[in-house]
Amino acid sequence: MQHEPAEIAIVGVGQSDFRALYAPTDRPRDAYALAAGALREAIDDCGIDKDEIDGLLCSRVEYGRLATVLGLRNPRFVHDLEGSGRMSGVALQEAVALIANGAADVVACVYGNNGRSARMRYGGEGGGPTVAYDEMYGMTSPGAYVAMMYQRYRGMYGASEDALAPLAINNRRHAALNPAAVLQKEITREDYLESRFIAEPLRLLDYCLINDGAVAFIVTSMERARTLRKPPVRVAATAGMAHITNYYTAEDFFYSACQDVASRLYRQTGIAPEEVDCLQIYDNFTPTIVFTLEGFNHAPRGEGWSWVDEEKIRHDGPRPLNTAGGHTSESYMQGWAHHVESVRQLRGEAGARQVPGCRTVQYMCASPIVTSHILTNDEAVAR
Amino acid sequence: MNAESYERLLPEITPENRPFWDGLAENELRLQCCDACGEYRFPDSEVCPRCLSGSFSWRAVSGKGRLWSWIRMHQKYFDAFDEVRPYLVAYIKLDEGPAVISTLGETPDDLAIDLPVRAVFEPGFSERTVLKFTVERPEPVA
Ligand SMILES: [Zn+2]
Numbered sequence: 204m205q206h207e208p209a210e211i212a213i214v215g216v217g218q219s220d221f222r223a224l225y226a227p228t229d230r231p232r233d234a235y236a237l238a239a240g241a242l243r244e245a246i247d248d249c250g251i252d253k254d255e256i257d258g259l260l261c262s263r264v265e266y267g268r269l270a271t272v273l274g275l276r277n278p279r280f281v282h283d284l285e286g287s288g289r290m291s292g293v294a295l296q297e298a299v300a301l302i303a304n305g306a307a308d309v310v311a312c313v314y315g316n317n318g319r320s321a322r323m324r325y326g327g328e329g330g331g332p333t334v335a336y337d338e339m340y341g342m343t344s345p346g347a348y349v350a351m352m353y354q355r356y357r358g359m360y361g362a363s364e365d366a367l368a369p370l371a372i373n374n375r376r377h378a379a380l381n382p383a384a385v386l387q388k389e390i391t392r393e394d395y396l397e398s399r400f401i402a403e404p405l406r407l408l409d410y411c412l413i414n415d416g417a418v419a420f421i422v423t424s425m426e427r428a429r430t431l432r433k434p435p436v437r438v439a440a441t442a443g444m445a446h447i448t449n450y451y452t453a454e455d456f457f458y459s460a461c462q463d464v465a466s467r468l469y470r471q472t473g474i475a476p477e478e479v480d481c482l483q484i485y486d487n488f489t490p491t492i493v494f495t496l497e498g499f500n501h502a503p504r505g506e507g508w509s510w511v512d513e514e515k516i517r518h519d520g521p522r523p524l525n526t527a528g529g530h531t532s533e534s535y536m537q538g539w540a541h542h543v544e545s546v547r548q549l550r551g552e553a554g555a556r557q558v559p560g561c562r563t564v565q566y567m568c569a570s571p572i573v574t575s576h577i578l579t580n581d582e583a584v585a586r
Numbered sequence: 587m588n589a590e591s592y593e594r595l596l597p598e599i600t601p602e603n604r605p606f607w608d609g610l611a612e613n614e615l616r617l618q619c620c621d622a623c624g625e626y627r628f629p630d631s632e633v634c635p636r637c638l639s640g641s642f643s644w645r646a647v648s649g650k651g652r653l654w655s656w657i658r659m660h661q662k663y664f665d666a667f668d669e670v671r672p673y674l675v676a677y678i679k680l681d682e683g684p685a686v687i688s689t690l691g692e693t694p695d696d697l698a699i700d701l702p703v704r705a706v707f708e709p710g711f712s713e714r715t716v717l718k719f720t721v722e723r724p725e726p727v728a
Contacts, residue, residue: 326661340689347675350657352655358700400672401660402657403672
């Protein structure tokens with residue numbers, strides 16, 4: 204059956220206990236076991252029958268093995284997305300498109316990652332033709348390409364040396380309110396400035412936290428969602444645009460692609476950026492948050508670094524941002540856990556970090572594939 | 587630097603990229619230039635990213651550009667660079683259009699974005715000449 208694109212919902216979410224999985228282990232954990240655990244939790248969360256799942260989208264795990272493990276023998280649509288963070292938003296977009304055009308009715312989006320126990324370094328391991336000429340200069344790792352952008356940003360707009368500190372502090376403060384978060388010890392501006400450089404000007408506390416873990420979410424029509432266990436979270440709009448060049452470094456900090464995506468989202472939903480109750484921003488490295496705030500009109504261009512303020516962006520402040528602790532403190536789940544947090548905030552399930560009266564959440568990812576969604580609950584519709 | 591581990595980081599010379607490396611050995615920066623529309627590109631590829639023409643020539647370019655940005659890498663990712671940490675990596679925008687990752691032969695204290703730079707050609711400890719850049723200083727007024 205076909206559905207209007209705005210009549211589609213996330214109905215179930217599941218994720219690993221990231222904190223428990225940060226513990227050292229002798230052997231790499233099985234990403235498929237983790238993925239299956241997250242999907243089991245998502246199924247329990249919505250109460251749908253496993254056999255109703257007729258679409259399976261995977262990232263960092265592959266459908267052949269995963270469907271075997273799960274006993275999903277006959278999905279009508281399967282697709283492996285690459286294991287990069289930009290794909291979490293793409294997975295939801297693809298699920299929405301599949302349901303809208305009737306190719307599938309219940310789509311499971313599943314991510315499983317054993318990066319920590321498998322000793323993934325995200326640098327130094329080669330990267331194909333685009334970076335073949337970079338390694339002879341010692342250039343490697345996504346963080347270094349982001350650091351290139353941020354160094355220029357600082358030169359253009361005069362961002363201070365501690366400009367990113369509020370973002371690291373904010374993530375950590377929220378993580379302290381999230382039982383599943385890995386790093387829960389709050390940090391100060393001094394701690395930030397004392398943390399060592401990785402790719403200067405970026406410091407350890409600007410960096411995502413590589414970990415093991417899995418995330419799953421289940422997507423279906425609003426019509427079907429109404430019959431399930433939890434209040435539906437509507438995908439009010441989603442949009443994307445690539446910005447692909449030879450390097451992860453985007454010479455406009457992904458601004459033009461973000462602007463294009465933002466204008467479509469705000470037009471389709473009639474929701475203005477300042478009306479969004481909670482911001483979930485892909486934060487592989489803290490400067491990405493600044494670029495995103497500007498690209499999506501949450502902060503004026505060139506002023507994102509001074510717009511962020513520790514009191515403004517906390518869960519009970521006026522512009523709550525990355526309420527689960529983000530990639531630097533909760534766990535680096537490549538945007539997937541941000542989706543789960545979006546759903547929990549809209550259901551009022553976020554416990555000590557709950558944004559009061561949360562009716563709209565925006566997920567944003569500024570990367571070589573820019574994606575963003577606006578998610579709403581029934582109160583938003585009634586407004 | 588450890589020569590053996592450094593060698594492993596150099597791109598393999600192939601029939602497709604050999605003109606680039608031959609150019610550096612002759613102290614010239616050569617890039618592919620589209621015969622149909624004149625677009626320069628880097629790294630080498632089979633077709634023009636602007637017009638998709640497969641016809642191209644390798645042309646010497648000015649070697650001039652500007653320092654779009656830079657970082658200092660403190661983290662150890664490569665054995666070859668372990669002992670020179672932190673080291674500078676530069677993102678250079680060439681006047682002809684393409685961007686290249688490189689480094690500066692000598693690093694002034696007062697780096698700033700958009701400083702003019704020009705290519706310098708350094709015989710490494712491998713057989714290869716490696717492309718680096720140096721900050722252009724205005725000629726002293728006589
Ligand atoms: Zn051309």
